Amino acid sequence: MMRDAPDKFERLPKLMSENEVRDDSSVQTAVRNLFIGSAPERESELAEMWKELDLIFQLTPDIHEGDRIIMDAGAYRYVRFNHRVLRAFWIAGYTAWEGSRTVAEAPSLQALDLTRFRELILSYESCLASTEADLEALPVGVAEPGQYPDANTDPQGRAASELATIAVAWALLHELRHIRHQREGTGADPYSDDEMAKHDEELSCDAFAATFLLE
Template sequence: MTTEPSDRTIILHLLRGAVPERADEISGLWSRYGHAVEVAPSGKGVTMNADASRIRFDTKTIDFFWLLGFSAWRAIEVYSPALVLATVTGMPLDQALNVDAERGQYEFDYRQRVASAQSLIAVEQTADISWPADIPEPTPDRDGLADNQHKAAFDLVALALAFALLHEFRHVMYCAGNDAPSTLPEEEIACDTWAREYMTSGLAAYAREHGHHYPQVHQKRAMGMALAAVIIHAMTPTHAHWGNRQYPPIAERLTAMISGYSLPAGSSFWPLTACLLIALMRQENRPLDIVANSNQEMVEILLDRLR
């Protein structure tokens, strides 16, 4: 007779798989804090939070990560032609977007997918929305996905979810240690910063020991966290985007998660992240009269514009 793994064990395995260089450390922390993992009934809104004794989420929120992550991954096919034109020629980004005659249908389809994902927040169950036909339904079977694009999106969604769970785990640690920052917004930024450092600080030794190319491993982790930033942006209520007693300004959270990576100029992190941020700016009808000579510079300017 086989025993199904508990929800707590499933989440532990996800975190160990996402950050394998710290697998033993994660298991030790898991045992030390003894917190529960509570899968709540799905309902309207988003459920992912923590206190001193447990991390709590619902399956609809996991579906939200999946659907928005797979949708946002497609931003690169929508905006990369204009991004290349802008950074190569010095043309303002908004002009480059207007020159791209094929962007319209791609952008329409992209927005339809993102709207489907965002509609999950307002319903009771995942079954209450129309799932986009070109996005696979959630599955733990990566190898069963149809193509390499879906497998790449799967990997980044898993990293994004791991980041979010590590963020919540830091809340558990703060509650248990009674040493949280003095305000909730400060605690949110501190949890973001801790999760980012936890997922990246041991990479060099891990890559060296296992024969991996460090910049590629670092790039993939950073891309997963950029995707997490977009998902967290979508989860944050619009009224809280500028900050309040509970949340820091969303631009501060995005900056804490995305900025400052010492990745090579040719890393795929930069164009993907630029396209994700362009999509956010277009969604909010922000001006994009930006001139940048590289993808990295474009990311830096876009982050600054979001403030």
Template sequence: MTTEPSDRTIILHLLRGAVPERADEISGLWSQYGHAVDVAPSAKGVTMNADAKRIQFDTKTIDFFWLLGFSAWRAMEVYMPALLLATSRGIPLDQALNVDAERGQYEFDYKQRIASAQSLIAAEQTADITWPADVPEPTSDRESLGDVQHMAAFDLVAFALAFALLHEFQHVMFCADKSAPSTLPEEEIACDTYARDFMTSGLAAYAKAHGHDFAEVQQKRATGIALASVIIHAMTPTHAHWGNRQYPPIAERLTAMIAGYSLPADSRFWLFTACLLIALMRQENRPLDIVANSNKEMVEILLDRLR
């Protein structure tokens, strides 16, 4: 008779798999703090929070990560042609978007996917929405997806979810140690910073020890964190985007998660992240009269514009 692993063990295995170079460290911390992992009944809104004794989420919120992640993955096919035109010719991004005659239908389909994902927040359970036909059902079996693009999206969603769970684990530690920053917005930024550092600070030694290219490993982790940033953006109530007593301004959180990587300007991280941010700006009908000479510069300007 085999025993099914507990929810707490499943989450620990996910974190160990996402950040293998720190697997022993996370196991030690998991044991030290002895917190529970509580899978709550699905309900309207988003359920992902923590206190000194437990991390809590519901399966609908995990489904939201999956659905929005797989949907946002398509941002490149929508905005990459205009982005490359703008950066190669030094023309404003909005001008390049207008030149791209094929963008209209792609953008319409993309916005439909994002709207479907966002409708999951208001639903009581996943079954209450119509799951998009071109997005696979959530699964823990990566290989069963059978499609290279879907497997790439799977990897990024796994990193995004690991980031969110490490963020919540920092809340656990702050509560248990009575060491939280003095305000809730400061604590949110500190938890984002902890999760990012945990996922990226040991990569050089890990890459060297396992014969991986450091830039490629860093690029993949950073891209997963960028995806986490747009998922967190979608999870944050619109009225809180400019900051309040609970949340810092969402632009500050995105900057803490996305900015400052040492990746080269031609890294696909900057391409993917620029497309994600362009999608956010288009959703909010923000002006995109931006001239940038590289995808990295485009990301930096877009982050500044989101403020």
């Protein structure tokens, strides 16, 4: 169970202008709380890394500069994300948990009932495709992002919501490793055609995020 931390998946106000980008203190606080809620035992390391990399997290509109899915890092200190990605991660957490639970509880693979699993996948795809992702109705049993079901009355929902939160922390940590690669000069040249180097950097960032949360 995650340690209770305020606003682990804080509902930041939705941006109305396509060109508006927020990086005020409430955005930074929301990200800090998400990190601490996901890895409370590494709070001091997170604080040191934040200071060392001089990090600034930015909330962008759901459609920004022609992009719809925004989760990236650049300019040696900036990490960007939007509401659409956070909502998609939330739904994906429920989807992953439902798939795992369904397989674990089924008496056999032939007896699998994937009806709800498919419903969750469709909701995830609708979130990515919609022009107003926040207005897309969530499937029954999926809490609004940031609302954590009670572990005693809805243990499945609580597990799924915590999994979703930790997944967002993983994704942001992945981006922090990109920042460090930039600062160390060890990242792939973004203007190069060397796809292997870019792939290797992505794997390096994946490994860093997973190790940081699971070690």
